[in-house]
Amino acid sequence: MTAQPAPDLAVHDLPAPRVDSEVGPLRAVLLHRPGDELRRLTPRNNDQLLFDSIPWVDRAQEEHDAFARILESREADVLLLGDALVTALADERAHAAAADTAVDRRRVGHELADALSSHLSTLDNQALADVLMAGMTFEELPAAEGASLVRKMHHPHDFVVDPLPNLLFTRDSSVWIGNRVAIASLALPARKRETALMDLIYAYHPRFRAAGRAYGAHSAPVEGGDVLLLAPGVLAIGVGDRTTPAGAESLARSAFADGLVHTVLAVPIAQDRATMHLDTVCTMVDQDAVVMYPAVRDTLVAYPLRPDEDSGGVRVSGPVPFLDAAAQAMGIDRLRVIDTGLDAVTAEREQWDDGNNTLAVAPGVVVAYERNVETNARLEEAGIEVLRIGGSELGTGRGGPRCMSCPITRDRL
Numbered sequence: 001m002t003a004q005p006a007p008d009l010a011v012h013d014l015p016a017p018r019v020d021s022e023v024g025p026l027r028a029v030l031l032h033r034p035g036d037e038l039r040r041l042t043p044r045n046n047d048q049l050l051f052d053s054i055p056w057v058d059r060a061q062e063e064h065d066a067f068a069r070i071l072e073s074r075e076a077d078v079l080l081l082g083d084a085l086v087t088a089l090a091d092e093r094a095h096a097a098a099a100d101t102a103v104d105r106r107r108v109g110h111e112l113a114d115a116l117s118s119h120l121s122t123l124d125n126q127a128l129a130d131v132l133m134a135g136m137t138f139e140e141l142p143a144a145e146g147a148s149l150v151r152k153m154h155h156p157h158d159f160v161v162d163p164l165p166n167l168l169f170t171r172d173s174s175v176w177i178g179n180r181v182a183i184a185s186l187a188l189p190a191r192k193r194e195t196a197l198m199d200l201i202y203a204y205h206p207r208f209r210a211a212g213r214a215y216g217a218h219s220a221p222v223e224g225g226d227v228l229l230l231a232p233g234v235l236a237i238g239v240g241d242r243t244t245p246a247g248a249e250s251l252a253r254s255a256f257a258d259g260l261v262h263t264v265l266a267v268p269i270a271q272d273r274a275t276m277h278l279d280t281v282c283t284m285v286d287q288d289a290v291v292m293y294p295a296v297r298d299t300l301v302a303y304p305l306r307p308d309e310d311s312g313g314v315r316v317s318g319p320v321p322f323l324d325a326a327a328q329a330m331g332i333d334r335l336r337v338i339d340t341g342l343d344a345v346t347a348e349r350e351q352w353d354d355g356n357n358t359l360a361v362a363p364g365v366v367v368a369y370e371r372n373v374e375t376n377a378r379l380e381e382a383g384i385e386v387l388r389i390g391g392s393e394l395g396t397g398r399g400g401p402r403c404m405s406c407p408i409t410r411d412r413l
């Protein structure tokens with residue numbers, strides 16, 4: 001079996017992939033509607049799978065549907081990752097490669113690996129996509145497959161293929177810079193396999209066939225939540241819990257080599273769960289404005305990187321204050337900071353609940369979680385339009401509207 005042809009896609013009617021900023025009007029975006037992978041979370045595995053509690057899945061889906069509707073109401077075409085994966089699997093090469101991305105021989109042993117691979121190859125596109133996203137337990141593997149020692153010794157509820165509950169955070173696994181896509185190299189074991197799924201989608205979905213790649217999925221870790229396109233030609237890359245210095249340097253090298261940017265600011269951030277990515281403390285809300293966690297406002301620094309014309313490599317300077325370096329690279333007098341400026345406890349609570357993690361749908365218009373009442377009020381006082389969404393269940397994975405979205409096309413400013 002079993003790749004079935006994809007339905008005809010009117011790919012030419014869709015806006016061409018291209019992202020030059022954080023705030024240009026959003027025209028196409030990749031989201032992931034949370035599904036059965038969230039139903040795998042238990043109090044025993046949620047820490048390892050990077051969730052802080054057990055989400056109520058039906059409600060999470062409702063919250064996510066409302067998020068998608070808001071983006072559509074602002075003229076953004078919403079592509080769902082699950083649909084994109086099924087479409088990609090319609091290509092026989094993707095279907096054949098998919099089993100390899102799911103079968104970990106070291107873990108399941110050679111006997112079972114072969115049986116599992118051949119079982120996966122018999123699945124239709126939708127069923128295979130479901131396993132790739134939601135994983136599979138030993139008890140779900142048909143009894144006839146692989147009566148191995150590994151199978152006998154595992155509990156029936158153990159995973160033979162791990163679920164990927166963090167697919168929800170499409171921001172982290174790929175990033176568009178100009179007309180190229182960088183597939184992230186995710187740092188933690190719970191998310192590493194997301195890279196392989198993004199690789200299949202970008203290689204085999206008809207919509208992305210012409211897309212060039214930047215960086216390399218097997219380079220040092222870079223996660224998209226750390227990558228902010230401050231202005232055309234200017235990237236900020238957070239370096240901390242997830243993205244490593246080597247990852248930032250290798251993305252910079254690649255973006256310079258492709259002529260996508262002229263400056264990269266490598267920005268050290270604390271290696272804590274609360275600040276796992278740069279976009280947990282700072283996101284752009286307008287062409288010249290960010291919302292920022294006050295605790296980092298005056299301490300954030302940057303190491304500016306520029307192409308070294310002589311060596312063809314990367315020249316580094318700094319550290320210098322982040323806000324100054326950003327304004328200079330962006331060619332503006334100053335970067336306006338809407339700091340959440342509240343009392344320290346409220347600011348800390350709202351930062352934890354992704355108050356700083358907004359998604360701009362146009363300059364001065366952002367989507368934000370409604371629960372961050374004080375931060376949203378400060379944004380509105382500063383003239384930013386705030387489109388509120390519920391996130392009580394979505395937020396259990398510690399990510400907000402920016403984390404849950406990968407812009408594919410934004411209009412140029």
Ligand SMILES: NC(=O)NCCC[C@H](N)C(=O)O
Binds near residue numbers: 169276280397
């Ligand atoms: N850009 C982001 O901050 N993404 C949120 C990712 C949350 C996810 N549970 C993780 O720990 O990777």
